[in-house]
Amino acid sequence: MKNAQRALALAMAAALAVAGGSALAQEPKRGGTANVVIQPEPPGLIVGLWQNAPTQMVAGNIFEGLLKYDHELNPLPNLATEWEVNDDGTVYTFHLKDNVLWHDGEKMTAEDVVFSVTEMLMETHPRLRVSMEHVETVEALDDYTVRFTLKQPFGPFLGIFEVGSMPILPKHIYEGTDYHNNPANDHPVGTGPFKFVEWERGSYIHLTRFEDYHVEGLPYLDDVYWHVIPDGASRAVAYENGDVDVLPGGSVENFDVPRLAELPNTCVTGKGWEYFSPIAWMWLNNREGPLADKRVRQAVLHSIDREFAKDVIWNGLGNVPTGPVSSVVRFYESDVPRYDYDPERAQELLDEAGYNGEEIRMLPLPYGETWQRWAEAVRQNMQEAGFNITMEATDVGGWNQRLGDWDFDMAFTYLYQYGDPALGVTRNYISSNIEKGSQWNNVEGYVNERVDELAEQGAVAFPDEKRQEIYSEMQEIIVEDVPIAWLLELEFPTIYRCDLKDLITTAIGVNDGFHDAWLDR
Amino acid sequence: MGRLSYIGRRLIKGLFVLLAIVVLNFFLIRAAPGDPAQVMAGEAGAADEIFIEQLRERFGLDRPVHEQLFIYVKGIVTLDLGWSYRQNQSVSSLILNRLPATLLLTGTAFCIALLFGILMGALAAARVGKWTDTLITALALVFYATPLFWIALMAILLFSVYLGWLPGFGMVSVGAGYTGLAYVGDILVHLLLPAVTLGLFYMAVYARMTRASMLEVMEMDYVKTAKAKGVAPSRITRRHVLRNALLPVITLAGIQAGQMIGGAVLTETVFAWPGIGRLMFDALLQRDYNLLLGIFFVSSAMVVLFNLITDLVYTFVDPRIEVS
Numbered sequence: 133m134k135n136a137q138r139a140l141a142l143a144m145a146a147a148l149a150v151a152g153g154s155a156l157a158q159e160p161k162r163g164g165t166a167n168v169v170i171q172p173e174p175p176g177l178i179v180g181l182w183q184n185a186p187t188q189m190v191a192g193n194i195f196e197g198l199l200k201y202d203h204e205l206n207p208l209p210n211l212a213t214e215w216e217v218n219d220d221g222t223v224y225t226f227h228l229k230d231n232v233l234w235h236d237g238e239k240m241t242a243e244d245v246v247f248s249v250t251e252m253l254m255e256t257h258p259r260l261r262v263s264m265e266h267v268e269t270v271e272a273l274d275d276y277t278v279r280f281t282l283k284q285p286f287g288p289f290l291g292i293f294e295v296g297s298m299p300i301l302p303k304h305i306y307e308g309t310d311y312h313n314n315p316a317n318d319h320p321v322g323t324g325p326f327k328f329v330e331w332e333r334g335s336y337i338h339l340t341r342f343e344d345y346h347v348e349g350l351p352y353l354d355d356v357y358w359h360v361i362p363d364g365a366s367r368a369v370a371y372e373n374g375d376v377d378v379l380p381g382g383s384v385e386n387f388d389v390p391r392l393a394e395l396p397n398t399c400v401t402g403k404g405w406e407y408f409s410p411i412a413w414m415w416l417n418n419r420e421g422p423l424a425d426k427r428v429r430q431a432v433l434h435s436i437d438r439e440f441a442k443d444v445i446w447n448g449l450g451n452v453p454t455g456p457v458s459s460v461v462r463f464y465e466s467d468v469p470r471y472d473y474d475p476e477r478a479q480e481l482l483d484e485a486g487y488n489g490e491e492i493r494m495l496p497l498p499y500g501e502t503w504q505r506w507a508e509a510v511r512q513n514m515q516e517a518g519f520n521i522t523m524e525a526t527d528v529g530g531w532n533q534r535l536g537d538w539d540f541d542m543a544f545t546y547l548y549q550y551g552d553p554a555l556g557v558t559r560n561y562i563s564s565n566i567e568k569g570s571q572w573n574n575v576e577g578y579v580n581e582r583v584d585e586l587a588e589q590g591a592v593a594f595p596d597e598k599r600q601e602i603y604s605e606m607q608e609i610i611v612e613d614v615p616i617a618w619l620l621e622l623e624f625p626t627i628y629r630c631d632l633k634d635l636i637t638t639a640i641g642v643n644d645g646f647h648d649a650w651l652d653r
Numbered sequence: 654m655g656r657l658s659y660i661g662r663r664l665i666k667g668l669f670v671l672l673a674i675v676v677l678n679f680f681l682i683r684a685a686p687g688d689p690a691q692v693m694a695g696e697a698g699a700a701d702e703i704f705i706e707q708l709r710e711r712f713g714l715d716r717p718v719h720e721q722l723f724i725y726v727k728g729i730v731t732l733d734l735g736w737s738y739r740q741n742q743s744v745s746s747l748i749l750n751r752l753p754a755t756l757l758l759t760g761t762a763f764c765i766a767l768l769f770g771i772l773m774g775a776l777a778a779a780r781v782g783k784w785t786d787t788l789i790t791a792l793a794l795v796f797y798a799t800p801l802f803w804i805a806l807m808a809i810l811l812f813s814v815y816l817g818w819l820p821g822f823g824m825v826s827v828g829a830g831y832t833g834l835a836y837v838g839d840i841l842v843h844l845l846l847p848a849v850t851l852g853l854f855y856m857a858v859y860a861r862m863t864r865a866s867m868l869e870v871m872e873m874d875y876v877k878t879a880k881a882k883g884v885a886p887s888r889i890t891r892r893h894v895l896r897n898a899l900l901p902v903i904t905l906a907g908i909q910a911g912q913m914i915g916g917a918v919l920t921e922t923v924f925a926w927p928g929i930g931r932l933m934f935d936a937l938l939q940r941d942y943n944l945l946l947g948i949f950f951v952s953s954a955m956v957v958l959f960n961l962i963t964d965l966v967y968t969f970v971d972p973r974i975e976v977s
Contacts, residue, residue: 165828172935175693175739258697258704312711317741333740334751334927336827357827361925369809369821407932452909529687529940532695548698569691570700 138173164651166632168365168642170337170358177320177328177337179299180248181256186524188296189380190337190358192643194229194235195322196300197294198226198245198278201639203406205462205551207290208638209305211240211300211323212278221285221594228276234302235327242272247303249568252311263555264294266592285594288462288552294407294640295324297398297550325351325647333447335360352650364500368392375631378641381405381624383399386502389447389625399630402449402623404641409458409556411621412546414494414510418615419577421541422490429614431481432542433471434509441471442620445506449625451600453618455611457557460621461549463590463603468611478517495535495543498528507544510619535571546622547572551639553603558587561610578615656968660961666958674953675729675946679722680966682942686944689739689940712942724947735943739936744947748929752951754824755928757840758920759913761848766855767906773796773856774863775895781868791861805923812846819846822925838845847924851917855909859902866898873897900967901911907963911956 179195200211201470207215212226232240241651250270253260266286271279282289305316320328322632323346326339337358341351359376361367368384371392381404384392393400416423416432423429438452447622457464496507511521521542527532534540549556559565562584565573586606593599626642628635634648663763664963690708694700709715713724728735734744796804813821820826820843870876871894879889918930929948936944 167827176741183698184693185698255707258701261701261703312741332927333742333747334754334931335823335825335925338828355828358822359827359925360927361822362922362931363925365806366809366822366923366925369806372814373817373821375821486736526686528695528938529685529692531687532691533687536694567702568704569694571695572698572700606888621856 160650166378167356190538197295222282225278241275248301348368377629404636405638408548414617415543425485427481427485431478435471435476449623451621458621465604465607470559475517493541554591734947739941751929762852765852770856770859774860777864777866782858793857796853851920870898911959
């Protein structure tokens with residue numbers, strides 16, 4: 133295993149060296165075609181209608197947001213060149229580029245932004261709907277100026293303008309239509325560096341350079357093809373054969389990564405996930421059974437060797453979390469109680485709680501062999517500490533239903549935290565989010581009035597120091613209660629040809645990766 | 654008229670069979686946990702009540718089940734297989750788009766399997782007890798017993814990765830821009846590995862059945878009479894043995910031909926071949942009810958049709974059998 137980690141580390145070091153070298157000296161070359169795998173095949177390419185990962189991965193090159201973000205989550209200009217925020221954080225004014233064209237030649241203006249945000253996305257984008265509850269009005273002050281007026285300060289507001297969270301869509305195509313049945317859905321029209329050519333269902337999606345892109349000289353590549361390859365082993369073979377150049381994070385099983393990393397001209401990076409800040413955990417059903425007792429839940433964390441999972445199952449990538457907020461997310465608090473791997477302490481807690489070996493059902497995440505193995509490792513850990521665990525198999529549809537119906541004791545999952553507690557953390561801990569039917573809300577049934585208060589205050593507090601104070605207290609409480617068994621802050625490795633430069637330059641990685649990418653061939 | 658009347662009656666019976674299959678599968682699919690709205694909400698990364706309700710309304714899941722069934726059966730009668738909300742296309746267009754790829758793959762595999770299976774079985778029977786027979790029998794056993802997906806992966810490793818002779822996935826060289834004969838040739842090159850892989854299993858079955866059947870027929874009196882009359886062995890094999898020995902092979906081939914339409918899931922998945930087998934598997938995971946039902950309908954229709962064709966072929970091959 134150490135050899136595997138070494139290979140992976142070398143490949144990642146090579147990636148960093150290449151990236152550094154690229155940034156320093158080389159002039160990008162124009163031309164060439166990049167080939168990427170995509171799985172599963174997206175249901176559609178209109179990122180306003182579909183928010184799943186495969187859609188975002190392709191559509192992030194067709195559509196754009198007002199802003200993008202670097203690896204430290206600092207906002208960068210995109211469709212907006214600059215922006216101002218008033219002193220109390222309630223008015224955001226964005227100045228748009230005046231040379232942006234849609235792929236059909238129409239000009240993009242502030243009206244497109246207002247339409248997208250106040251009409252279409254309010255109907256189709258559940259995550260944005262939640263953020264927009266803080267917004268009073270959105271106005272086009274002129275053709276290239278948009279003003280968002282908030283009801284009160286909303287701390288993470290500048291973090292919601294990413295293309296997957298707030299894509300800007302063409303008003304002249306969608307206004308007044310049935311969004312889901314609009315014929316343009318089959319031929320997406322965006323402002324991005326690549327425009328749609330064709331989609332051979334079951335085979336590939338083809339995008340080509342948009343010659344009138346608003347950034348002169350970009351993109352460098354001529355074409356990008358996304359290949360639909362349903363089997364993980366086949367995707368690995370496609371890369372080995374040279375048929376594809378990029379394996380986005382999660383394309384291949386983790387145990388294939390060290391082997392692929394050793395191939396010639398191969399780089400590996402864990403970067404490009406900062407905006408999503410994925411974290412894996414087990415839902416613990418707080419409502420009933422042994423896990424309704426806090427001591428049993430604390431014992432769960434003490435019983436699991438999370439460093440083992442990181443080192444062995446995830447090839448050393450990621451970090452063991454300390455609580456509900458990932459270390460890469462804003463307002464992370466490190467000074468919280470720790471739950472180190474301590475099976476003896478777990479057994480003490482189980483005895484205190486009076487646990488008598490009642491069966492606890494575990495639901496693995498049905499996303500492939502990596503997750504299956506992880507579940508088996510965790511079950512083994514927990515059984516050694518005295519738990520009686522039964523693993524129950526299901527497919528994706530069954531997993532969704534059981535989570536939505538709260539029919540589980542423990543269930544694996546991973547979520548995105550979107551860089552800010554108000555965007556992607558508190559939704560899993562506030563009691564108002566306890567509702568059947570969703571896999572993304574307070575699925576575990578955790579209720580704590582003080583946490584509810586702090587979550588509400590933290591979103592609208594101003595300035596950031598106040599938010600930090602609030603979220604630090606919130607994290608201390610949640611860590612003490614252990615409503616969820618936090619397992620790993622994830623880094624999905626992206627495997628790519630080293631001569632495909634500048635692929636991962638933003639916090640959403642491959643999703644808009646071909647904006648700056650070029651082939652040194 | 655007798656034959657036409659027979660065909661007509663069989664087709665009518667077939668329609669009732671299809672209807673029963675549709676109704677049964679309609680309820681069977683819904684018995685699986687999770688529905689399309691839940692699957693899509695699960696993929697969205699965030700879902701509120703409004704979002705899930707919108708999905709259910711779009712998919713027609715907010716209606717009573719009996720109403721959903723009525724709407725679907727009414728559509729089937731007019732060959733409207735419904736809409737795939739997951740893929741935002743009509744089910745008919747999706748199936749028609751993917752069916753040719755499956756027919757090409759399974760048809761080629763079928764021909765390879767039948768041709769080489771019969772040849773190998775005949776050879777084994779002709780050389781019974783000798784090393785040829787032993788080798789063919791052993792190979793047939795190996796190909797029959799070995800999981801198809803494993804054979805597929807090993808074939809890719811050997812012929813695509815190590816030797817570099819053949820492509821490892823897909824139906825065409827994407828972006829190559831081939832046209833005309835070059836395009837056809839490109840497809841054939843991509844077809845070779847998956848078709849042979851899929852054909853190996855069926856080839857083993859046909860080889861074993863042909864061998865067993867031929868050995869049985871060789872013991873028949875008319876064969877012994879032919880030998881006694883001094884007829885050449887090759888003529889005996891061709892005119893008297895093989896033709897009669899193939900009757901059970903034809904039966905089996907007819908049944909399997911219909912099944913192959915929906916049964917190439919593993920091959921299509923490993924080789925990323927864009928057929929309806931893969932489409933069906935994806936539809937199952939995504940709980941795409943309409944698409945699943947549509948594929949079941951088409952597959953069932955193929956089975957009914959091929960069964961009829963098999964029975965008709967029998968009447969030509971075996972003069973003892975009449976259409977009645």
